[in-house]
Amino acid sequence: MTPDLLEQGAQRVQQRAAATASGGREAGFGRPATPGEVDLAHGRILYLEDVSVSFDGFQAINGLSLDIAPGELRCIIGPNGAGKTTMMDIITGKTRPDAGTVFFGSTIDLLRHTEAQIAQLGIGRKFQKPTVFEQLTVFENLELALGTGKGVRASMFFRLDSVQADRVAEVLRTIHLAGSERRLAGTLSHGQKQWLEIGMLLMQEPRLLLLDEPVAGMTDEETARTAELFLSLKGRHSLVVVEHDMPFVRSICETVTVLCDGRVLAQGTLDQVQNDERVIEVYLGR
Numbered sequence: 001m002t003p004d005l006l007e008q009g010a011q012r013v014q015q016r017a018a019a020t021a022s023g024g025r026e027a028g029f030g031r032p033a034t035p036g037e038v039d040l041a042h043g044r045i046l047y048l049e050d051v052s053v054s055f056d057g058f059q060a061i062n063g064l065s066l067d068i069a070p071g072e073l074r075c076i077i078g079p080n081g082a083g084k085t086t087m088m089d090i091i092t093g094k095t096r097p098d099a100g101t102v103f104f105g106s107t108i109d110l111l112r113h114t115e116a117q118i119a120q121l122g123i124g125r126k127f128q129k130p131t132v133f134e135q136l137t138v139f140e141n142l143e144l145a146l147g148t149g150k151g152v153r154a155s156m157f158f159r160l161d162s163v164q165a166d167r168v169a170e171v172l173r174t175i176h177l178a179g180s181e182r183r184l185a186g187t188l189s190h191g192q193k194q195w196l197e198i199g200m201l202l203m204q205e206p207r208l209l210l211l212d213e214p215v216a217g218m219t220d221e222e223t224a225r226t227a228e229l230f231l232s233l234k235g236r237h238s239l240v241v242v243e244h245d246m247p248f249v250r251s252i253c254e255t256v257t258v259l260c261d262g263r264v265l266a267q268g269t270l271d272q273v274q275n276d277e278r279v280i281e282v283y284l285g286r
């Protein structure tokens with residue numbers, strides 16, 4: 001364990017003591033926190049310590065510790081079955097670990113929140129396959145993600161308030177779909193559908209985005225534009241990207257984490273981890 005992790009663990013013990021004395025309110029326990037309340041005082045937006053989960057006796061995650069800084073763009077790589085998807089499932093509340101700690105900022109214990117609450121807290125997840133509404137326009141998909149509560153077909157751009165309209169326009173530019181807002185989503189290319197789905201997540205202004213193999217199936221040009229997109233999101237959002245495409249990883253990431261057998265095997269620049277004997281062994285030696 002790094003000194004950093006030790007220090008944070010000690011801080012959480014203190015917070016737990018405060019939570020006991022106060023009914024948990026100060027520490028953010030026992031109540032759904034609201035978006036925007038993420039406490040970044042300790043320089044971590046996401047923090048996992050010693051997380052484990054097994055399925056029918058198989059240890060899919062095995063003492064996994066990881067922390068992500070606010071605004072960071074982190075890539076997670078690892079061989080098939082390393083536990084990457086299970087890790088995302090744990091962060092988003094889909095899978096409950098048997099042991100360990102998972103915090104959003106310093107005070108929000110994600111293990112005390114439901115999957116729906118975690119999404120509302122500002123953690124957006126994108127699965128590998130695009131899941132946009134193909135029969136709706138690009139604009140309608142984004143509007144739906146805004147959750148205006150209006151009927152989809154009845155909703156028109158000018159009915160949004162100016163802040164919402166500005167937000168849609170900004171997201172359209174960010175995802176390279178400005179000028180395509182009236183197109184049916186079903187007519188978009190695979191890459192454009194992926195960008196639209198990312199845009200739908202951005203409408204919720206997430207603090208943290210979890211992206212599972214975002215460039216799988218994309219053309220080289222779409223992959224390059226996705227790299228630009230992610231680099232433009234970094235800073236304002238934190239991104240955790242699971243990806244097998246190494247040239248893409250190289251184009252976006254400063255720090256790469258290698259998972260294997262449900263834990264962190266190595267971490268560093270892509271060059272550092274690619275030259276690590278243990279990493280070479282798990283990628284080539286099996």
Ligand SMILES: Nc1ncnc2c1ncn2[C@@H]1O[C@H](COP(=O)(O)OP(=O)(O)OP(=O)(O)O)[C@@H](O)[C@H]1O
Nearest residue numbers: 055056058060078079080081082083084085086087
């Ligand atoms: N619900 C489950 N029940 C049983 N085993 C599971 C379950 N979910 C995951 N596993 C197992 O846990 C291990 C980790 O799976 P996971 O999907 O997290 O790996 P991954 O790193 O995402 O792999 P890939 O790169 O192939 O997507 C695998 O051996 C998988 O078969």
